[in-house]
Amino acid sequence: MSDFDDLYRDLILDHAKRPRNRGKPPTANRAATGDNPTCGDNCTVHLRLDDGGRISAIGFEGSGCAISTASASIMTTQLKGKTAPEAETAFAGLKDILATGKPPEDFNELAAFAGVHAFPARIKCATLAWHAALEAMKTEPASSS
Amino acid sequence: MPFAALRADFPALHQTVHGKPLVYLDNAATTHKPRVVLDALARYYERDNSNVHRGLHALSMRATDSYEAARARAARFINAADPAEIVFTRGTTEGINLVAQSWCAAHLRQGDVILTTEMEHHSNLVPWQVAARRAGATLRFVPVAGDDAEHGLDLDALDSLLTPQVKLFAFTHISNTLGTINPAAELCARARRAGALTVVDAAQSAGHEPLDVRALGCDFLAFSGHKMAGPTGIGILYGRRVLLDTLEPWQTGGGMVASVTYEGAKWKPSPERHEAGTPNIADAVALHAAMDWLDALGRPALAAHNHALAALAAEMLAEIPGLRLLGPRPGEPRAGLVSFALKDAHAHDVVTFADQDGIALRGGHHCNQPLMRKLGLTGTTRASFYAYNSADEITTLATSLRRIVKFFGSA
Ligand SMILES: Cc1ncc(COP(=O)(O)O)c(C=O)c1O
Numbered sequence: 001m002s003d004f005d006d007l008y009r010d011l012i013l014d015h016a017k018r019p020r021n022r023g024k025p026p027t028a029n030r031a032a033t034g035d036n037p038t039c040g041d042n043c044t045v046h047l048r049l050d051d052g053g054r055i056s057a058i059g060f061e062g063s064g065c066a067i068s069t070a071s072a073s074i075m076t077t078q079l080k081g082k083t084a085p086e087a088e089t090a091f092a093g094l095k096d097i098l099a100t101g102k103p104p105e106d107f108n109e110l111a112a113f114a115g116v117h118a119f120p121a122r123i124k125c126a127t128l129a130w131h132a133a134l135e136a137m138k139t140e141p142a143s144s145s
Numbered sequence: 146m147p148f149a150a151l152r153a154d155f156p157a158l159h160q161t162v163h164g165k166p167l168v169y170l171d172n173a174a175t176t177h178k179p180r181v182v183l184d185a186l187a188r189y190y191e192r193d194n195s196n197v198h199r200g201l202h203a204l205s206m207r208a209t210d211s212y213e214a215a216r217a218r219a220a221r222f223i224n225a226a227d228p229a230e231i232v233f234t235r236g237t238t239e240g241i242n243l244v245a246q247s248w249c250a251a252h253l254r255q256g257d258v259i260l261t262t263e264m265e266h267h268s269n270l271v272p273w274q275v276a277a278r279r280a281g282a283t284l285r286f287v288p289v290a291g292d293d294a295e296h297g298l299d300l301d302a303l304d305s306l307l308t309p310q311v312k313l314f315a316f317t318h319i320s321n322t323l324g325t326i327n328p329a330a331e332l333c334a335r336a337r338r339a340g341a342l343t344v345v346d347a348a349q350s351a352g353h354e355p356l357d358v359r360a361l362g363c364d365f366l367a368f369s370g371h372k373m374a375g376p377t378g379i380g381i382l383y384g385r386r387v388l389l390d391t392l393e394p395w396q397t398g399g400g401m402v403a404s405v406t407y408e409g410a411k412w413k414p415s416p417e418r419h420e421a422g423t424p425n426i427a428d429a430v431a432l433h434a435a436m437d438w439l440d441a442l443g444r445p446a447l448a449a450h451n452h453a454l455a456a457l458a459a460e461m462l463a464e465i466p467g468l469r470l471l472g473p474r475p476g477e478p479r480a481g482l483v484s485f486a487l488k489d490a491h492a493h494d495v496v497t498f499a500d501q502d503g504i505a506l507r508g509g510h511h512c513n514q515p516l517m518r519k520l521g522l523t524g525t526t527r528a529s530f531y532a533y534n535s536a537d538e539i540t541t542l543a544t545s546l547r548r549i550v551k552f553f554g555s556a
């Protein structure tokens with residue numbers, strides 16, 4: 001497999017072309033935006049934490065490349081039901097994969113991002129949504145909904 | 146193409162990228178350098194290397210002569226009246242900052258206006274934002290017209306914008322994002338009638354088009370060596386002599402002083418007063434070689450070559466499904482670049498894909514974020530052309546783009 005095919009794996013292209021959880025969920029009451037200053041892309045993550053501090057709703061908005069869109073999309077599917085510490089752990093797992101290019105055996109869908117390792121300029125694309133999500137979990141909930 | 150033979154003179158072009166011959170279409174960011182420029186750089190260090198202006202030995206005199214010859218060459222290159230009107234800088238950005246700091250500190254007052262345009266590179270926007278904030282002045286913008294910026298600057302709006310409060314009008318000669326060629330002489334004339342000084346950003350024109358500061362009628366003009374077959378780290382600020390000679394220096398130190406006591410110092414006239422410290426001698430000398438190379442080639446012929454390639458590219462790319470072309474429409478005058486957005490593929494994905502085909506493009510906001518926002522984009526993909534590019538390379542680009550549309554397309 002070439003570096004290129006490894007970057008744009010089928011799973012990534014699938015999520016890039018048909019992103020899951022795009023938009024603001026109606027019940028979401030926390031949000032944060034991440035910016036990628038090198039390309040001007042941005043990603044806003046909206047979410048709601050239940051009484052146990054678990055993500056009960058999550059969605060994202062923004063414009064980005066295939067890598068950042070797929071990363072945001074896969075992230076939303078991974079983070080549903082997770083607490084902030086669990087989300088931190090999941091993100092640490094992704095960062096390891098990006099840093100080494102070698103996911104642990106039988107890792108979850110985040111393993112698809114291993115190919116980004118060979119494209120250092122694109123690593124920020126793969127982490128943009130995660131930074132926004134973790135930031136959103138720390139914000140005060142909007143009082144309304 | 147008659148220019149095809151030139152490729153042999155550019156060592157960096159003869160390489161493969163991902164197993165494909167390099168197709169270098171990122172010339173608006175920086176051009177490659179011909180052998181004569183590389184040789185001039187090496188020759189300077191191998192033979193003349195010395196500090197300028199302060200030495201009496203043979204090497205120092207040779208270095209000084211070479212450095213000043215480069216200045217005189219630059220004056221001829223843009224038809225300045227006097228080499229003292231040429232200040233060596235690090236590049237366009239530094240030249241604009243020099244004016245924004247020195248001139249604005251002395252002359253810009255609360256309530257004054259700096260006029261610029263909606264199509265400026267951040268280098269010709271942010272320095273004015275800072276200068277305006279310091280002085281309590283405001284910035285105004287000549288609008289860009291058309292959904293795809295296809296109508297260029299809205300010149301009808303210019304007269305109402307050029308009020309007596311406008312002290313300075315800073316605009317780009319050629320847009321690095323759109324390929325629009327602005328009517329620089331007309332803009333300078335209208336500013337002058339309104340009593341405003343003009344600053345022309347010639348980063349994208351100096352190495353591509355004939356350039357004559359006296360025909361343009363500008364007060365200041367800045368450009369970069371690395372975008373015109375010269376080395377990085379060297380650029381030129383032109384200023385009319387009466388302006389440069391009275392402008393306070395923005396940096397002080399050695400080389401720019403006429404006399405110094407413990408208490409104070411007096412400045413030399415221009416250009417020395419604006420060149421504190423040891424200048425970039427070697428790159429000035431290499432830029433001299435680049436200007437010679439450009440004029441041996443002939444700038445009118447080079448401009449025609451680049452415009453023809455861009456016209457061909459605009460025409461071929463406009464036929465690609467889902468491609469939104471920015472700037473002039475196919476068939477209209479266009480500088481040597483095309484900038485576009487694809488419906489289904491983000492600029493960074495386009496650049497990564499094209500790179501696999503050996504094609505060097507640029508994707509992103511091109512240091513033009515406000516314009517991107519106005520056009521409803523976060524970025525575009527840009528292909529920009531130079532002397533060594535060919536029509537065949539544009540066919541390669543178009544083929545690659547069609548494959549990109551298929552690869553990322555939702556259909
Ligand atoms: C229109 C324009 N202005 C200014 C600049 C800045 O030039 P430099 O980075 O060489 O100072 C550029 C280069 O990107 C440009 O295209």
